Amino acid sequence: GQQLNQSPQSMFIQEGEDVSMNCTSSSIFNTWLWYKQDPGEGPVLLIALYKAGELTSNGRLTAQFGITRKDSFLNISASIPSDVGIYFCAGQETSYDKVIFGPGTSLSVIP
């Protein structure tokens, strides 16, 4: 079945540093989504991407839809302590299909 891989699995960074994480798929997706989950809460949608090559920003977050449609990237600039959490990529074949989640990247920010 469809499977997503995320790297790195976890990362520890200093406050103020930039962060990059990526997501790869065994199959093509036509929608890529990035979520953040805080402890004890459900995931919250950060960015949605709908077109190969698309680059979309949301504040300090920037995500890209890979041109092969089998990968996506998320960058966070100038990290702050509230960026701590687990970041999930997710893909859909179409926006009406079920959302397939990756295993997540755990981010820790050292003040």
Next chain:
Amino acid sequence: EAGVAQSPRYKIIEKRQSVAFWCNPISGHATLYWYQQILGQGPKLLIQFQNNGVVDDSQLPKDRFSAERLKGVDSTLKIQPAKLEDSAVYLCASSLYRGNEQYFGPGTRLTVT
């Protein structure tokens, strides 16, 4: 606007017992989802409702799991009998329509001993 509500927040049961979770979606949202999130993994869709009809239950272990959304509003997910591997967080989400952004509740953490 109130978010997705779930209860209970935590539940501990012994294997072979039964358990039920409740979800109240955001008002007016037609689509409701139940996900299972095992520790260290991303959420996995168990079942999706459109109003009170099932759209996708292909990943629901139907021998022990059941879910209903009788009036097209709130929903219950039941496990009977529970197994150790059912220990997970059960997340409910809702969206205005299929294909719209999903809003997640805080989840119910289930521990099966």
